[in-house]
Amino acid sequence: MNWYSILVQGTLLGGLYALFAIGLSLTFGIMRLVNIAHGDLITLSAFVALMAVDMLELHPLVSLAIVIPVMFGLGYLLQRGVLNFTLGGSILPPLLVTFGLSVIIQNVLLEGFGADMRRLNAGPIEIESVTLPGGVTVGLMPIIVFAIALVSLGGLQYLLYRTRLGRAFRAASDDPASAELMGINKNHLYALAMGLALIFTALAGVLFAMRTSVDPASGPIRLIFAFEAIIIGGLGSLWGTLIGGIVLGIAQSIGAAFSVQWQILAGHVAFLVILLVKPDGLFPRIKD
Amino acid sequence: MSTPAQPLDPNATHAALAQDRFRVERSTHSSRVFALVLTLGMAVLAAAPWWGDPGTMQLITEMAYYLALAQLWNLLAGYAGLVSVGQQAFVGLGGYTLFAVTDWYGVHPLGGIVLAGLAAGIASVPIAMVVFRLRGAYFAVGTWVVAESLLLVFAQITRLGGGSGTSLTPQIVQSIAADRGVREMIVYWVALALVILVTGAVYILLRSRHGLALTAIRDSELASHSLGVDTYRTKLLVFVVTAVGTGLIGAFIFLQKLRISPEAAFSVNDWTVVVIFMVVIGGIGTLEGPIVGMLVYFALRELLADYGTWYLILLGVVAVLVMLKAREGLWGLIARRFNLQLFPVRRNLTRINPPR
Numbered sequence: 063m064n065w066y067s068i069l070v071q072g073t074l075l076g077g078l079y080a081l082f083a084i085g086l087s088l089t090f091g092i093m094r095l096v097n098i099a100h101g102d103l104i105t106l107s108a109f110v111a112l113m114a115v116d117m118l119e120l121h122p123l124v125s126l127a128i129v130i131p132v133m134f135g136l137g138y139l140l141q142r143g144v145l146n147f148t149l150g151g152s153i154l155p156p157l158l159v160t161f162g163l164s165v166i167i168q169n170v171l172l173e174g175f176g177a178d179m180r181r182l183n184a185g186p187i188e189i190e191s192v193t194l195p196g197g198v199t200v201g202l203m204p205i206i207v208f209a210i211a212l213v214s215l216g217g218l219q220y221l222l223y224r225t226r227l228g229r230a231f232r233a234a235s236d237d238p239a240s241a242e243l244m245g246i247n248k249n250h251l252y253a254l255a256m257g258l259a260l261i262f263t264a265l266a267g268v269l270f271a272m273r274t275s276v277d278p279a280s281g282p283i284r285l286i287f288a289f290e291a292i293i294i295g296g297l298g299s300l301w302g303t304l305i306g307g308i309v310l311g312i313a314q315s316i317g318a319a320f321s322v323q324w325q326i327l328a329g330h331v332a333f334l335v336i337l338l339v340k341p342d343g344l345f346p347r348i349k350d
Numbered sequence: 351m352s353t354p355a356q357p358l359d360p361n362a363t364h365a366a367l368a369q370d371r372f373r374v375e376r377s378t379h380s381s382r383v384f385a386l387v388l389t390l391g392m393a394v395l396a397a398a399p400w401w402g403d404p405g406t407m408q409l410i411t412e413m414a415y416y417l418a419l420a421q422l423w424n425l426l427a428g429y430a431g432l433v434s435v436g437q438q439a440f441v442g443l444g445g446y447t448l449f450a451v452t453d454w455y456g457v458h459p460l461g462g463i464v465l466a467g468l469a470a471g472i473a474s475v476p477i478a479m480v481v482f483r484l485r486g487a488y489f490a491v492g493t494w495v496v497a498e499s500l501l502l503v504f505a506q507i508t509r510l511g512g513g514s515g516t517s518l519t520p521q522i523v524q525s526i527a528a529d530r531g532v533r534e535m536i537v538y539w540v541a542l543a544l545v546i547l548v549t550g551a552v553y554i555l556l557r558s559r560h561g562l563a564l565t566a567i568r569d570s571e572l573a574s575h576s577l578g579v580d581t582y583r584t585k586l587l588v589f590v591v592t593a594v595g596t597g598l599i600g601a602f603i604f605l606q607k608l609r610i611s612p613e614a615a616f617s618v619n620d621w622t623v624v625v626i627f628m629v630v631i632g633g634i635g636t637l638e639g640p641i642v643g644m645l646v647y648f649a650l651r652e653l654l655a656d657y658g659t660w661y662l663i664l665l666g667v668v669a670v671l672v673m674l675k676a677r678e679g680l681w682g683l684i685a686r687r688f689n690l691q692l693f694p695v696r697r698n699l700t701r702i703n704p705p706r
Contacts, residue, residue, distance in 0.1 A: 096487030098435075147674055153486040157433055158630050159673045165623055166666040169659040282618065286498065289491045293484070327502040330495050334480055337492070341483040 067198045072315035074200060076308030077208030078273065081266040082288040083295075083303045084214060085259035091298045092235045092255045093149060095156050099164040101285030103260060106167055107133050107267025108276045112180055122182040122272050129264045137260030142253040149252070164281065171278035179275035182268065207269050211304065214262055219300055221258075231255060283326070290333040296343030305344060309336070376557070377694045384692040396542060399535045407538050411606065413648055414541040415599050418548040419621065420628045420640035422595045425552050427626075428635035429564040430588040431571060433486070436493025437622050439477070439500050440470040440593045442615035444600025446504055449610050452522045454509075459518075459526055460540070463601040470597020471590050478589050482582070494618065501616035515611025523608060537606050544602055548595050553637060555591065556695040560584060565695070568635055627665045631672050633679025637693035642681045 082104060089095045097103075110132055114125040140163075148155035190202035222228035233241040234251050242248050270276065270284070287310065295306025310329050317328020336343070398407050419437070427433045444466040451457040451465050477496055484492040505513040527533040555561055563584045566574035575581045600621075604610045614620070624647065632643025647665065654661040672679055684690065 096491070098487070098490070144670070144674070153431075154427070154433065154634065155673045155677065157487045157490060158626065159670050161435070161623075161626065162630075162666040162670040162673070165627075166663050166670075169663045169666070172659055173663070282494075283498075286491065286495055289488070290495065293488065293492075297488075323502070323506065327499060330499040330502070333495060334499070337480055337483055 064198075066196055068315045068319055069312060070194065070198050070200055071204070072312030073308050074204035074208045074311070075315060076291075076304070076311030077204070077211035078266070078270060079287050079291045079307035079310050080211045080304040081207070081214060081262060081269065081307075082284050083291040083307060084218065084262040084300075085266070086285075086288045087292050087298070087300070087303050088218070088259045088262070089256060090292075092231050093252050095145060095149065096160070097145075097259075098157060098160040098285065099167060099281075100160075100263070100288060101283065102164045102167040102171075102281030103133070103137075103263045104267040104270060104284045105171065105276055105278065105281040107260075107264040108182070108271035109171055109175060109180075109278075110264075111182060111268045111271060115182060122184050122268055125182075126264065126268055129268055130261050133260040133264040133267075134257040137257040137263075138253045141256035142249060145256065146249050146252055164285075168278050168281060175278060177277055177279070179277045180271070181275040182271040184272045188272070203273060207273070210265060210269065211307075214265065215300055215304055218262075222300075227254070287329070290329060293343055294333060294336050296346035299343075299345040302343065302345030309344075374697050376697060378691050380690045381692055381694040392542070392546065396539065399538065404534065407534065409648070411538055411541040413644060414545040415603055416625065416628065416647070417640060417644045418545045418599050419596065419625045420632075420644055421545075421549050421552050421637070422592045422599075423622075423625045424629045424634060424637075424640050425555070425564075426588060426592045428629065428639075429556070429568045430585045431567060432585055432589060433490045434493040435490045435618065435622055435626075436481075436495070436497035437592075437596050437625070438616045438618050438620070439493070439497035440474065440596035441600035441603065441621040442497070442500060442504065442612070443470045443473055444597030444602075445604035445610050445615045446510060447597070448601035448605055449510060449516060449518065453516075453519065459522060459605055463540070463598055463605065466601030467594045467598035470600070471594035474590050474593030477593075478586055482586070482589075497616050497618065501612045504615065505612040511611070513612060515609060515614070517609045518605070540602060541606070544599060548599070549637070551591070551595065553693055553695065555588075556637070556693075560587060561695060562697075564588065623662075624665075627669045630669045631665070631679060633681035633685075634677075636679075636681055636685070637695065638685070638690075639679050639681040642684075643679070646680065 082101075085103075086097060086100045089097055107129055111122055111125045111129045114120055114128045115122055118125075118128075120128075144159065144163075145156065148159050184203065187206075188201075188203060191199050192202055192205060193199045220228075222231060230241070230246050230251055233244065234246060234248060238248055241251075266284075267276075290310050291306035292303055293306070294309050295302030295304070309332060313332035314325045314329040318325035320328075395410060398410060402410070419441075423434070423437055426437075444463075447466040447469040448459065448462040452459050452462045457465065477493075481489055481492040481496060504510060510516055523533070527536055556564065563574065563579045566577070566579055567581055567584060571581055600615070604615065607614075628643035628647045629640050630643070631646050632641065633639025646668075650661045650664060654664065676683055678686070
């Protein structure tokens with residue numbers, strides 16, 4: 063077993079998991095909303111891209127120009143029209159409403175597209191590979207995905223800590239009532255946050271469908287991966303989420319090195335062990 | 351007393367309490383009528399082998415175990431605030447325990463159901479140790495991870511058929527009863543017995559001291575904690591009790607299906623999604639809600655049987671609307687309109703000799 067190779071592949075896989083997790087982490091951080099439909103929105107993004115690619119014969123990466131605005135709009139409307147009404151009280155309404163949305167999205171996709179596995183064809187770039195110092199050969203795509211994850215996290219950090227909008231997000235997160243007194247329209251702001259979260263979801267969905275095939279039922283396991291990355295990294299910590307994704311990716315790669323069947327289980331076990339020994343994750347930020 | 355006591359005068363109320371002029375009522379008129387109707391109804395259902403065809407009995411069996419699962423999930427989420435999306439872990443553990451003990455040790459299948467409940471209860475303790483570290487929605491996904499892990503683990507156990515699963519041998523099936531008709535009757539009665547046992551257990555638990563604590567936790571966890579309710583222990587108790595019940599039901603489900611596989615045993619859609627919809631639509635946090643929700647689910651499923659998964663989409667939409675517009679569910683709307691309480695778990699204070 064080549065440990066160096068496992069570490070590199072796992073780290074790159076972790077970049078994709080961090081992308082899965084950013085949207086979920088963002089909505090939790092700003093409005094304490096855990097979106098159970100998050101994984102299904104990743105799948106939905108992939109299917110929107112599939113439609114765009116089929117109809118307009120675009121390259122999957124170019125289809126992002128359509129998928130991102132569509133998902134942003136959907137997120138805005140979803141939050142403003144539905145999810146805002148579930149916030150502020152008991153945890154049951156947001157949890158169960160997003161849970162209902164998850165089942166609705168899965169079954170609408172199933173009725174619309176059937177249960178077939180589908181994939182976005184990225185062309186020659188898929189088989190390009192790079193040999194890293196140390197003699198490990200890795201695909202170009204995983205490197206691009208990892209780079210996009212880094213840029214996304216960096217961009218989000220800039221937005222949250224260096225812009226007016228980011229300040230408003232942080233204010234609403236710290237104290238929604240006072241933020242409203244300062245003239246922030248909470249409903250609009252939360253809707254923007256969900257729209258922003260779904261931009262990352264769109265990225266994750268398209269890149270994911272270029273890497274492996276998707277079907278209408280592939281959402282829940284993506285939600286679980288995103289969730290594991292967030293909890294391992296520590297709630298509310300942006301870069302912690304990346305580390306969480308990488309830990310999960312490496313654990314899965316180690317599992318896969320023994321047997322393909324152990325890949326996902328190894329990730330779950332790593333998550334459960336970390337939960338036992340470090341319940342707040344590696345870099346905790348928010349106290350729930 | 352010489353002065354007529356005003357109902358709202360605190361001193362007079364105190365005096366009235368001291369002279370025992372109030373009584374704590376644990377049942378209502380509607381609940382006493384319902385108890386009678388329920389007994390009659392159960393007698394009619396128990397006689398189904400003599401009036402119903404196998405299809406009807408099969409449907410009633412399915413309704414019975416789904417109602418039991420719904421009551422258990424409602425206890426967990428509606429009262430203890432433990433919104434689990436991983437109850438299929440205990441359905442699967444129960445089912446697999448039944449297959450293991452009957453096949454490996456020759457245990458009688460009905461004894462196997464009991465052992466399955468115990469096994470699920472024992473397994474729930476270490477599971478609780480891990481998932482209780484997560485709160486709210488994170489708890490939900492945490493329980494789901496546990497169930498997914500168990501699915502993957504059981505897919506590796508070759509003695510239980512690995513990923514493709516295994517069937518009960520004819521000898522085991524015949525050990526219930528050699529004759530097929532008699533066997534179907536026994537299985538049917540076990541289903542009824544289980545749903546009565548589970549609903550009864552939940553009812554008794556809610557009427558007990560723990561039930562008072564649970565209702566307090568449901569209404570406000572923080573307030574109940576500050577008033578001395580040991581929320582952690584109460585929640586742990588509910589988690590374990592629910593696991594035992596869910597394990598029993600899981601064993602029964604797969605005894606009746608005769609076949610088990612990891613995908614079927616640990617299916618989130620079959621054993622949790624559908625159950626959550628039932629409870630939410632019927633009315634979470636009441637004993638009557640799951641019954642109403644179960645009936646709505648089966649009505650929709652039978653009506654839309656020819657339209658693929660549209661009934662699931664419709665159920666999802668209804669559940670979302672209920673959560674947004676009428677959080678107490680269909681039963682809540684009915685109960686408020688007609689002031690009904692069929693399973694009296696509340697304590698009502700009544701005045702026995704009103705002041706002159």
